[in-house]
Amino acid sequence: MSVMADNSCSPLVVGEFADPKEAISPGLSLDSGVTFSVQSLHAWHRQPNLFPVPLRRALALKMPIRALDEWAAGRTQSLPLSALKGAVIGIDASHYIHQHLHHHTTREPLLIALGGFPFALKGNIERELQIFKNLGIALVFVFNGLDWGKRDLRPQVQAESARAFDQAWELYDQQQADQVVDAFSSAGTLKPEALYRFLQRILHQNGVDFLVAPYSAAAQLSYLAKGPHQLVDAIFGSSEILLYDVDKLITRIDMEPSQFYWITRQACQDELGRLTNDQFVDFALLLGSRYLRTFPPFENPAYPGKTMNIRDALGMFNAAGRSAVALCSQFEEDRRVQDLQYMDRFKRAAMTVKHHVFTDIDGKVGPIDPDYASSDMHELIGQRLPEELYFYLSKGVLGPHVPNYLTSGEVLVSLPLGAEDSEIYRHLVGDLLTPVRTQAICLLSNSLHRFYQTKVINVRTWFDERSDRSVNLKALPSIKETIQSWKINSEQFPEGIKKLQAPQGSFKFAVESLKDQDFVSKSFAGKDAPALSSQGDILANVSWRFLQLRGYVNEKHQLTDWGMCLEQALSVLDPADNLEEHTFIAIELLRMGILSSKDWFSHVSGGPMRGSDEDKQFNTLVSRVACIGKLRHKSIGYSGPLSRQLLYYRSLISAVRETLRDLIEVVMAGLLLSGGADRDRRDWTEMSVKLPFIDDNDCGLGIAVRTYLDDLPHHPEPTAPEARAEVKAKGKEWFQHSDSFTGNLDTAFKLFSAVYKGTQNAGKEFKEKKFWEDANKWLADRSHLYYNMARLSFLLVSCLALLTNFVSAESAVLDLIPGNFDKVVLKSGKPALVEFFAPWCGHCRNLAPVYEELAQAFQYAEDKVVIGKVDADEHKSLGKKFGIQGFPTIKFFDGKSDKPQEYNGGRDLESLSAFITEKTGIKPRLPKKEPSKVEMLTDSTFKSEIGGDKNYLVAFTAPWCGHCKSLAPIWEKVANDFALEPEVVIAKVDAEAENAKATAKEQGITGYPTIKFFPKGSKEPIAYEGARSEEAFVAWLNEKTGTHRTVGGSLDDKAGTIPALDSVVSKYAPAHNFAKLVDEVKKASKSIQEQYAQYYVRVTEKLSESDVYATKEYNRLKKILQKGGLAPEKVDDLVARSNILRQFLSIDKKDEKDEL
Known part of the structure; x- marks a missing residue:
């Protein structure tokens, strides 16, 4: 049956940190007495005065106070989204994700039955980000960080959702197609936290800033909006933000018809009987939120777990004198209140809100009122971690899972929705993954205070809450010491390693490099080895460390039997298919005994039904391998057949992937914490999103393979070409929105081939070689003509196109x-x-x-x-x-x-x-191309030009080098971006050309590409070690040369502005003291040689004649720019002038009405 659904961080000093029980306070210092601080906490806060001076609007989000949300929905006001133009909006990421998962226009009903991530989510988010960009609205997303407060310490089993989930499957098995979609839609969906990494990658790819809070995103957003350095104009989200000192709240944003809805905290208090601020917070806490579960007597007895009408709850609150403590006392005999120790929990929640913790603009983590904070803040919020670790959390380098284990002393293993409470799942998460989890906990603790290095971490699971399982860190040897020798700089790589085509940092690069014994013998870094600086070097060493911890590499830096298995599996992959991560997970599953055809889920539907027992076994194996991959699908909700068996198997894969991600994040954090890598950098997020194991798998690809293989036995000759062709043709009917049914099969069979290759090269420990060999032969008979049929199908379509007079361009080949x-x-x-x-x-x-x-x-x-x-x-x-x-x-x-x-x-x-x-002897006639902006340097021109009056960024390349060829188009783009900068030259040296060899030797070039920056007036180079992307090169050059270029060659919003004059403007302009302003600007500009200093003078003189001059002139220039047709140099000039005018715009806005 098929169900179809509609649908610059300063240098750090690292050591052992102060007692983690110490009350949270700003600037917690190291034992050495040096305080860790971050000069610029927020990567998005790149320059002072980034945001508009008049911070006019406020908006919020969080996991909601649901009853208050529902009540407030009818009391909002609306404005056009364009009213937020020029504003910076802080967005709670959890609430944003929650809206996408639940809104009727974006919800994917069958997601819970398929697993993985929503197919349309990325496209929907990117469309919204573009709309905000087009409207001139800047965004800053804030994610929740570590757990805080006294949480429910019971491993979770979502009983109500599980029952609804089972009922949905019953309807599916009964072929009640018309009811199945709604049933699955009502059974539940992903938790927002599961999509954090996914969203962070999208934001990074789209140039949108984000920050991970130390604890609560709501508390962090409150600081960004109301702190001494207001960084956001508005916060978008749910009612929970009203627990903090936030005046206004945007409750909803609708892209169609482009409106937003908002409410004020004061209006809520007035509507609820003019509650005071403290009374409002108490009542809101009692209604239930992430801080505190709903006061039991407020729960509707007819609907357990649901809050009664807010007016009835308010009546009870008023009757208790509007005192939450008094109300709790009235019900102290209530068994529900006693069992929860609700009075104590309420007091803790109230203190947590009152003394909420955030990261300030200097990177210090502490409470809002450190002078009045309780001495037992570690009991209310959580045990203290070093500032450096909070910083890595804020950048997304490290997730919260492993730090939470250390601070709480608990590993709570819950049963996620969509996973079966089976013996194999219990064995996996309770036994097989415990060593991996232990490695991650131990490795992180090795870099922290002794308090953490001697803790006992209890492991509790949903199926055995009273288990005595634990991780005694004091009894475990240091893991950090075993992998510290991996600190190898690429400059030390032998020539053979430099020529490897696999990307540096990939698993393929890591294992292929260790086949070179010359490299292996030189791969042990001494204790005095310099810190790694380039992103590629960091990622490569993280991979080697990770592989050693997982047993693919031994302490002699040689591949183990499983390492050879992995190397062979990866060797047959085409990089274009992006199957490396999936292949690695498959090898992990093999090692754990999870990747097999064992009959674990035969009691539920969705397994192979046709053919012999052998056919069913092989089908099960191949479709389980396919489950590790991802179904390529259009940006729309899934429509197609389902399989409960493969969904349950998918949950095993997901658990392994999540645990591996935790470990590799800790490996990178450990490298940084130990000083093994340069921490004065800006590419934190880029490094994080390049680590593997972000994407969760769905079971869609497994279903496609199982369906294809299971339909073949319908035919008398299942392996005949006609049978395959017919079954393949049905794919579009089964999977209406997949990108290509045949293409998906192609991907799955390639993945299986890679894993099979690995099994045949595994060590003696692996006992299933013969079974895999038989399965491979069986599959070969059923996929042999697969590509032929794809080509025949293509030729048929081509012929039909010709017959219907569709003309396509004729190939010259x-x-x-x-x-x-x-x-x-x-x-x-x-x-x-x-x-x-x-x-x-x-x-x-x-x-x-x-x-x-x-x-x-x-x-x-x-x-x-x-x-x-x-x-x-x-x-x-x-x-x-x-x-x-x-x-x-x-x-x-x-x-x-x-x-x-x-x-x-x-x-x-x-x-x-x-x-x-x-x-x-025949020469090509190539199309004419624009002359390259990249300057080629020879021995003679290098000597004459380097050290002159221009800045040179030089790439030393070789014609045979694959990485150099990949760099070439990016280098051209960078040259075009800086073409209008007279003092910046993007150049190249062919290091193997006869007229440039001497220069390459003189510069010590041993690998390609090598990139060096030569500042004007200097022949001493600065090595470039950043990412080889246009964005990274542009940002780095701007920093080194003082330019303000963006990707594409435009100017950024700081071009033309002069900080010294901006400070004068900000001091005198708001008071409309124009006479003084003119005098001070003229005085300051005399000592400034920059191009636009006199333009500041002109603007101030004009403002003394008319205080709206800046606005009128800014709008005039804007219209000219929008009209277009200008020479690039003129565009630069107008943009620079507009940027300067923007520094004065606060004068004109002083008397504007605040719409909110």
Whole structure:
């Protein structure tokens, strides 16, 4: 049955920290007496005065006080979203995610039945971010951090949701398709915290700022809005923010019809009988929130767990003299109140709110009122951690799970919705994952105060709450010492390692590098080894440390048997398929005995139903491997068949992935805490999102594979080409919104092939080689013609398009088949370059546009040279004839002999063109391109230009280097971005060219690409060790040269402004003291040589004549810019002037009405 649903941190001093029981206070110092601080806590707060001076609006979010939310919904006012133009909005990430998961326009009803992340969520979020950007509204997302307060210390089992979940599956099994969607929709959904990393990556990719609070996002947002340095104009969210000193709250934002709804705290207090501030907080706490569960007598007896009408609750509160303590005393005999120790819990919650903890602008973590804070704050909030760790939390480098284990002394293992309470799940999370969890806890504690290094961490599970399982850290040896020798700088890499094509930091790079014994012998860093600085070096060493902890690498830095298994599995992957992470998880599952066809879930539906017992076993294995991958699906809610068996298996994979993510985060944090890496950097988030194990898997790909394989036995000959073709054709009906059913099968079979390759190279410990070999043979019979059928389908569509007069651009590359190969290539007398490819090959797909461009460049000489291609997967006879062993293979036929020469050069247009020209004397006619803005330096020009009056960013490259080729288009973009900066030059040195070799040797170039910055007036370079992205290069150059360029070449909002004059403006302008302002600006500008100093003078003089001049002139320039048609230099000038005018705009806004 198929259900279809509608649907710059300063240098740090690290040591052992003060007693974690010490009351939380700003600037907690290290034992050495040096206080850890962060000059600029917020990466998004890059410059002083980033935000508008008039902070006019406020808005909030959090996990809601639901009863108050529902009551307040009818008492809001609305304004157009455009009213927030120019504002900075603080957004509680949990509330934002919660809205997307529950709103009727974005909710995906079958998500809980499929697992993983919503298919449409990324697209929906990015559309909203673009709308905010278009409206000129800046955003800052704030995420919850560590757990706080006295929480419910019972491992959770969501009984009510579990019952609804079971009922939904019963309806599915009964084929009640019309009811199933609503049933699953009502059964529950993901917790927002499960999507934190997912959202952080989206925000990073879209240039939107975020911050992880030390504890409560609501408390942090309150500080950002109401603190001494107001950083946000508004907070968007739920009613829980009203517990804090926030005046106004935006309760809802609707993109259609572009409105927002808001309410004031005072209006709520007045409507509730003119409650005082303290009374309002007490009543709100009693209603129930993340801080405190609902006061039991407030719960509706007819609907357990649901709060009664807010008016009735208010009546009880009023009757107790509007005192929460008095109300609790009235019900002290109530068993529900006694069991919860509710009075004590209420007092703790009230104190937690009153003394809420946040991170201030200097990076210090402490309570709002340190002078009055209780001495037992660690009991109310949580045990103290070092400032440095809070910083890593704030940047998303480290998640809260492992720090929570240490501060609480508890590992609480709950049963998530969608997982079955089965013996195998209990064994996995209770036994198999405990060593991994222990490694993470121990490694983090090794870098903290002795208090944490000697703790006993109790492990409690939902199925055995009274278990005596524990992790005694005092009895465990230091893990940190075993992996500290991994601190290898890429400059130490042998040439063979530098030429590896795998990205530095990937698992493939890590294991392939350890096959080089020369590297292994040199991979032990001494205690005095310098700190790692480049992002690539940090990520690579994190990978090596992680692999050693997981047993893939031993203490001699050699691959273990499982390491060899992993290396072999990764060796067959095409990087374009992005299956490395999935393959690693598969090997982990193999080691744990989880990746098998064992009959764990036969009591529920969704397993193979057809064929022999062997067919069912093999189908189960292949579909479970596919479950580790992800279904490629359109940005819309899922529609297709379901499987309870595969959903339960998916939960095993998810538990392993989450635990591995915790460990690799701690590995990176440990490297940083120990001083093994440079901490004066800005790429924290980028490093975090590059670590693996962010994406949770769904079971959709497993369902697709199981459905395909299970339908084949319907046919008399299940392995016949006709049977496969027919079943494959049904894919679009089964999975209406998948990107490509055949493409998804392709992905799954590639993943299986990689895992199979690993099993056949596993050590003696692995006993299932024969079973995997049999399964692989079985699958080969059922997937052998898969690619042929895809190509036939493509050809059929092409023919139909021609018959219906659809005309497509003709390829310049000749399609060669057995019927025309001899005539066109061997007997034509013309030289020919022939690519042998396969449609499924990622490298072939990458080469295709380059090869097409090559053919077009020589098309004018088609009577003299042939550029052709052979689909060697379809035409195997041609592949066999010319000894094709892999794809793509390029061979050159000279037109005289049938013995071709294999091409082994680069797969770029320049290399291929040069090869043809060398062989034939025919030159390509390439389309004219704009002259490159990158300046090529030789030995002579390097000496004459470096050290002059310009700043040079120089890339030293080699023609054969794959990383250099990847850098080339990015380097061109950076050169274009700085083309209008007269003092900045983006340059390149071909380190192997005869006219530049001497320079490369003089600069000590040993690897490629090497990037160095030469400031004007200096011949001493500064090594660039950041990310090789356009964004990173632009930001770094701006910092080094004082420019203000953005990606794309525009100017940022600080271009033209002069801080010294801005401070004068901010001092005198608000008081409308224009005479004094003119005098002070003129006086200050005399000593300033910057380009726009006199423009400040002009503006101040104009303001003395009209106090609205800045607004009128700003709007005039804005219209000119919007009209367009200006020379780039003129655009820069107008942007700079507009930025200066913006410094004066607060004068004009002084008397504006506050809409809120």
